[in-house]
Amino acid sequence: MNASQLSIGQYYPGRSWLHRLDPRSKLIFVFFYVVFIFFANNAASLCWMGAAAIGGLLASRIPVSIVYRGLKPIFWLLALLALMHIFLTQEGPVLLRWGWFTVYEEGVRQAVLVTFRLFFLILFSSLLTYTTRPMDLTFGLEKLFSPLKRFRVPVGELSLMMSIALRFIPTLLEETDKIKKAQMARGADFESRNLASRIRSLLPLLVPLFVSSFQRAEELAMAMEARGYRGEEGRTRYRRLSMGTADWLLLLGAIPFYAGLFLLRTW
Amino acid sequence: MEIVVQSLTHIYQPGTIFARTALKDVNLNIPSGSFTAIVGHTGSGKSTLVQHFNGLLRPTEGTLRVGTVEITPRKSDLRALRQMVGMVFQYPEHQLFEETVEKDIAFGPKQLGWPDELVRQSVAEAVRMVGLKKEHLSRSPYALSGGERRRAALAGVLAMRPKVLILDEPTAGLDPRGRREILALLERLHREEGMTIIMVTHSMEDAARYAQQLVVMKDGQVLLTGTPQEVFAREDVLNAAGLALPEPARFVKALNSRLERPLPLLMTVEALEREIVARLAREGMR
Amino acid sequence: MAFFVSSFFLYLEGGEGAIMPPVPAIDVRGLTYAYASDEHSEEKNHAVLQGIDLQVAPGEYVVILGHNGSGKSTFAKQLNALLTPTDGRVLVCGMDTRDEAHRWEIRRQAGMVFQNPDNQIVGTNVAEDVAFGLENMGVSPDEMVRRVEEALAKLNIAHLAEQEPHQLSGGQKQRLAIAGIMAMRPSILILDEATAMLDPQGRQEVMEAVRQLNREEGITVIQITHFMEEALLADRVIVIHEGRIRLVGPPGEVLLQRDVLLDAGLDVPFAVELASRLRRQGIKLDENILHGEQLVEALWKLLSNP
Numbered sequence A: 001m002n003a004s005q006l007s008i009g010q011y012y013p014g015r016s017w018l019h020r021l022d023p024r025s026k027l028i029f030v031f032f033y034v035v036f037i038f039f040a041n042n043a044a045s046l047c048w049m050g051a052a053a054i055g056g057l058l059a060s061r062i063p064v065s066i067v068y069r070g071l072k073p074i075f076w077l078l079a080l081l082a083l084m085h086i087f088l089t090q091e092g093p094v095l096l097r098w099g100w101f102t103v104y105e106e107g108v109r110q111a112v113l114v115t116f117r118l119f120f121l122i123l124f125s126s127l128l129t130y131t132t133r134p135m136d137l138t139f140g141l142e143k144l145f146s147p148l149k150r151f152r153v154p155v156g157e158l159s160l161m162m163s164i165a166l167r168f169i170p171t172l173l174e175e176t177d178k179i180k181k182a183q184m185a186r187g188a189d190f191e192s193r194n195l196a197s198r199i200r201s202l203l204p205l206l207v208p209l210f211v212s213s214f215q216r217a218e219e220l221a222m223a224m225e226a227r228g229y230r231g232e233e234g235r236t237r238y239r240r241l242s243m244g245t246a247d248w249l250l251l252l253g254a255i256p257f258y259a260g261l262f263l264l265r266t267w
Numbered sequence B: 001m002e003i004v005v006q007s008l009t010h011i012y013q014p015g016t017i018f019a020r021t022a023l024k025d026v027n028l029n030i031p032s033g034s035f036t037a038i039v040g041h042t043g044s045g046k047s048t049l050v051q052h053f054n055g056l057l058r059p060t061e062g063t064l065r066v067g068t069v070e071i072t073p074r075k076s077d078l079r080a081l082r083q084m085v086g087m088v089f090q091y092p093e094h095q096l097f098e099e100t101v102e103k104d105i106a107f108g109p110k111q112l113g114w115p116d117e118l119v120r121q122s123v124a125e126a127v128r129m130v131g132l133k134k135e136h137l138s139r140s141p142y143a144l145s146g147g148e149r150r151r152a153a154l155a156g157v158l159a160m161r162p163k164v165l166i167l168d169e170p171t172a173g174l175d176p177r178g179r180r181e182i183l184a185l186l187e188r189l190h191r192e193e194g195m196t197i198i199m200v201t202h203s204m205e206d207a208a209r210y211a212q213q214l215v216v217m218k219d220g221q222v223l224l225t226g227t228p229q230e231v232f233a234r235e236d237v238l239n240a241a242g243l244a245l246p247e248p249a250r251f252v253k254a255l256n257s258r259l260e261r262p263l264p265l266l267m268t269v270e271a272l273e274r275e276i277v278a279r280l281a282r283e284g285m286r
Numbered sequence C: 001m002a003f004f005v006s007s008f009f010l011y012l013e014g015g016e017g018a019i020m021p022p023v024p025a026i027d028v029r030g031l032t033y034a035y036a037s038d039e040h041s042e043e044k045n046h047a048v049l050q051g052i053d054l055q056v057a058p059g060e061y062v063v064i065l066g067h068n069g070s071g072k073s074t075f076a077k078q079l080n081a082l083l084t085p086t087d088g089r090v091l092v093c094g095m096d097t098r099d100e101a102h103r104w105e106i107r108r109q110a111g112m113v114f115q116n117p118d119n120q121i122v123g124t125n126v127a128e129d130v131a132f133g134l135e136n137m138g139v140s141p142d143e144m145v146r147r148v149e150e151a152l153a154k155l156n157i158a159h160l161a162e163q164e165p166h167q168l169s170g171g172q173k174q175r176l177a178i179a180g181i182m183a184m185r186p187s188i189l190i191l192d193e194a195t196a197m198l199d200p201q202g203r204q205e206v207m208e209a210v211r212q213l214n215r216e217e218g219i220t221v222i223q224i225t226h227f228m229e230e231a232l233l234a235d236r237v238i239v240i241h242e243g244r245i246r247l248v249g250p251p252g253e254v255l256l257q258r259d260v261l262l263d264a265g266l267d268v269p270f271a272v273e274l275a276s277r278l279r280r281q282g283i284k285l286d287e288n289i290l291h292g293e294q295l296v297e298a299l300w301k302l303l304s305n306p
Helices: A023-039 A043-060 A064-088 A105-131 A134-151 A155-184 A195-200 A203-226 A245-264 B046-053 B101-111 B116-130 B146-158 B176-193 B204-210 B228-233 B235-240 B247-256 B269-282 C002-013 C072-078 C100-109 C126-137 C141-154 C170-182 C200-217 C228-233 C258-263 C270-280 C292-304
Strands: A094-098 A101-104 B003-012 B020-030 B035-040 B061-066 B069-071 B085-088 B164-168 B196-201 B213-218 B221-226 C026-033 C049-056 C061-065 C087-092 C110-113 C188-192 C220-225 C236-241 C244-249
Touching (some): A023 A043, A023 A105, A023 A134, A023 A245, A101 A105, B003 B046, B020 B221, B035 B176, B046 B164, B046 B196, B101 B146, B116 B176, B221 B228, B269 C270, C061 C072, C061 C228, C072 C188, C200 C220, C220 C228, C236 C258, C244 C258
Parallel strands (some): B035 B196, C061 C220, C110 C188
Antiparallel strands (some): B003 B020, B061 B069
């Protein structure tokens, strides 16, 4: 059997205390990080936030090589952003002239600020996905949003949709592979250099996939009904989450941490 | 068209922690125009093996020759094989995608770049070979019954005029009637069109009845090849591969253990009927 | 079977304290069904059921044989109220399938395993999927843990509890489906072509598991299939063809009906076929030969008597 040992997504298995935290505390901490990092506007506050990101990385015991490989694609984006700020901002004293280009001090300052902010943001939120299984993330979100059920928000249904989608991703990948091979045996070319023919060759791949997915959905719905699914009313959950000491410490520790940010920034 | 396999080894994802040896030093000969059945458990390497024959997979080590085409670990463009060697996967009806049955069957030939007239001819011939009716051609594939869709998928491969036809579990999911029809179709293709047929199957009964050559696989290796009679004489090897004798063979063996002059290992009910009647007539019993 | 017979005798003894005959697990009377929208449907799936009568006793192992399009799957779905009769009625453990109030209890009592192993697995791992039915029933989390463990053990898949569905073989997936149903403590297990998409090993795994559940837990089993080999070990075999029951009875009777089986689009057991052909050639053979061993015996006698 094509047993894939790696879970889908970025999850990297491990036993660090980050891995063992309840997804809810991680979600809350990261949420505030992502919002507040935009308030870091000087070297001190940036270093403060960055230290948390790097500290978290070390605590997760995930090999740096894995993180590096995951972050490689965004280095180009960061470089592009930096260059844009350097050459398009026209504020502050001039630092140097080079042909048509003039570099202003403010531009450099902005470039550094923006790139590091983005870098730390992505690094920190990656920590979330590296140390939390997709299913735990989904369940954590479900628990956090469950108070909204009072306001008729279909939290349970949405969460079930997410978890069913997650469950089927490997299955769909296997099926795509099968269909691909079958069409290749009929001469379909998925590796042609010609972009137009590559797009055309998507049809024999996507149509069968779509059709079988609809059939799957129908059969699954019938099976769910046969097993007593009748909506979220009265449904209990097998999966359990419990906040441990480490989780409360993390949340309590968030207060001085973010307070520190606001103290260090330039007002 | 002959296929000769020499010391074929295939490792999935070599050099990583996921490396898996699917085929180990396989040697095999498939004579031109023969009907070969490849049997073995799930995971024995049957599918991996046949995917080398049409160039979907390349050997990690070893070589094979399909007709006049040599395939080695280094050879990169194997697309020419796709026309010569047609492959029908399990549940082939899942690959139908065009608006009409006719268009879908024409997909293969069109991909080969054949002129319209040739495409038309090939489609018509393929339709005739599988026994689909003209009315089916202009309908959507999804309007056909399960058995008809499978035949349409088969026609889609036959329209490419392959010399070798590989089928992976052609009877999967079919009821007894459906199975009989598909197998009869394969037999007809073998007999009337002279195709080399390779059938990967779990059913020892089907292998016994239709194949001239049986290939028994286990854990990526070929344990035994030969005619059905030769293979079924080696029950120990079959058991080692986790396979059982087909019922007719089991019956004959059980009967022969009691007789002084054993019956030949016949594979079909019809042949056994004739043999037993003849034997009883000779002994004067009726 | 024994349970049914002994209760019947207890009933005959009568008088005070006579117990009622056990309620049939399944009681079908005059079941007729047609898809309302398709009058001239050529699709074989839209089979019609015509006047089916059948009672299945608790603890019985019944196999329903039929070719694709015979109506067997349509019939299966009548047994857990996924479909309801157009005419006639279906009682499951005494409850009418048309009664919406009983629907969920019927589905708890009569669990169904479907043909496609993947398209009935909801959970992201084995343990979670087994719990799905219990979650729907509102069972408490502590009780769920207990029942999930129990069900996994019964189906010998406890070692797979943390595995994800795509890592399982076909046979394991179907055993997972059965475990998910057993956790709900049903009295009836319906297998709708549950072995059709499995390899021989998977089929054997599932058959053994089901037989064990029937033997040890007394679960009523209704197995819908086109594999005639699976009918050999049933208590009763029912042949469905064109929406009607053609044959009912123990395998030793039904599987001898070569002509009816062939007409119904089914296979005939090897020994039955060979014996029938030999008989037509004038060779005297017992009419009740079902298994290969019996034919070997009979032929050896004929061939060794000068």
